[in-house]
Amino acid sequence: MEWEKAMIQILTRRITHLIPLLMITSLVVFWVTNILPGDPTTSILGDYGTTQDREALRHQLGLDQPLLLRYGEWLLRTISGDLGQSITTHQSVLSMLLQRIPVTLELAVLAVALSIIVGVPMGILAALWRNSWVDTLLSAISLSGMAIPYFWVGLLLIMFLSVKLGWLPPSGYTPFFGDPLSNLRLMILPVLTTGIAEVALVMRQMRASMLQVLSQDFIRTARAKGAGEIRVVFGHALRNSIIPVATIIGLQFGTLIGGTVVVESIFSLPGLGRMIVEAISERDYPVIQGAFLMVVLGVIIVNLITDLSYSLIDRRVKP
Numbered sequence: 001m002e003w004e005k006a007m008i009q010i011l012t013r014r015i016t017h018l019i020p021l022l023m024i025t026s027l028v029v030f031w032v033t034n035i036l037p038g039d040p041t042t043s044i045l046g047d048y049g050t051t052q053d054r055e056a057l058r059h060q061l062g063l064d065q066p067l068l069l070r071y072g073e074w075l076l077r078t079i080s081g082d083l084g085q086s087i088t089t090h091q092s093v094l095s096m097l098l099q100r101i102p103v104t105l106e107l108a109v110l111a112v113a114l115s116i117i118v119g120v121p122m123g124i125l126a127a128l129w130r131n132s133w134v135d136t137l138l139s140a141i142s143l144s145g146m147a148i149p150y151f152w153v154g155l156l157l158i159m160f161l162s163v164k165l166g167w168l169p170p171s172g173y174t175p176f177f178g179d180p181l182s183n184l185r186l187m188i189l190p191v192l193t194t195g196i197a198e199v200a201l202v203m204r205q206m207r208a209s210m211l212q213v214l215s216q217d218f219i220r221t222a223r224a225k226g227a228g229e230i231r232v233v234f235g236h237a238l239r240n241s242i243i244p245v246a247t248i249i250g251l252q253f254g255t256l257i258g259g260t261v262v263v264e265s266i267f268s269l270p271g272l273g274r275m276i277v278e279a280i281s282e283r284d285y286p287v288i289q290g291a292f293l294m295v296v297l298g299v300i301i302v303n304l305i306t307d308l309s310y311s312l313i314d315r316r317v318k319p
Helices: 002-034 040-048 051-061 067-079 093-128 133-147 150-164 180-214 217-224 229-258 261-266 272-281 285-313
Strands: none
Touching: 002 067, 002 285, 067 285, 093 133, 093 180, 093 229, 093 261, 093 272, 093 285, 133 180, 150 180, 150 261, 180 229, 180 261, 217 229, 229 285, 261 272, 272 285
């Protein structure tokens, strides 16, 4: 009961600390967005709009007002839950985000799940058979996975699994709740493309952490008392070596939320990253600001969950 109360207090304190961080982030996001080169009136009127037309449109959009005043108005609307409307499509930015976020979130969750399911066992095996051919093979595979860029992996998978073998569709997206089987089939290639590097990173961290724990005195004591190897590895070593891996997983998950631009473009996924690229090319300020704010908020939440997970893994650790 005391542990649960302590967790609630810690969670409340962390959320309170997030408020000034979000304020600073919102200011940076708004400022960076508005210093981007280019003019949103060009995206709307094209190259044939007159100077008078552009000035009238800038006035209509409020772009002729001082930057600080525009930031204050945007911040007040954002606090009330109104992220504005897209300059080019006139859709609600919030509704656009709610359509795109599930796609990116699904890709990130599946990629992280793949990295845990495959990377953790690979790291354990490499640590247990240190300096053997198993360790050498797994280390070579992990280094290759970390070295190959996303776009190259994606193209290779499309050429081999889609074009040559015809096993999987090369691109497209179906909502999960619309057709779960079709959704998962279409997500296999994007998840593999994203997850290969994540598997390699988790495997390397798991191996290093496991080797460090296996050399500790309490492991030698457990073996001296007659504990079996399975109990030593999974009952003692794994629990004490998983926290650094959880840190890496949390950091990578936060990165994936906003870093899936290349994968979403290759496989035509209507996700958040692809929307940001389109909004930047069109200088759609409200969409850029709303999307980046959501990415930052997602990263903060993931890091908070990661910190709290340390106490769930080992209650001796205070987040």
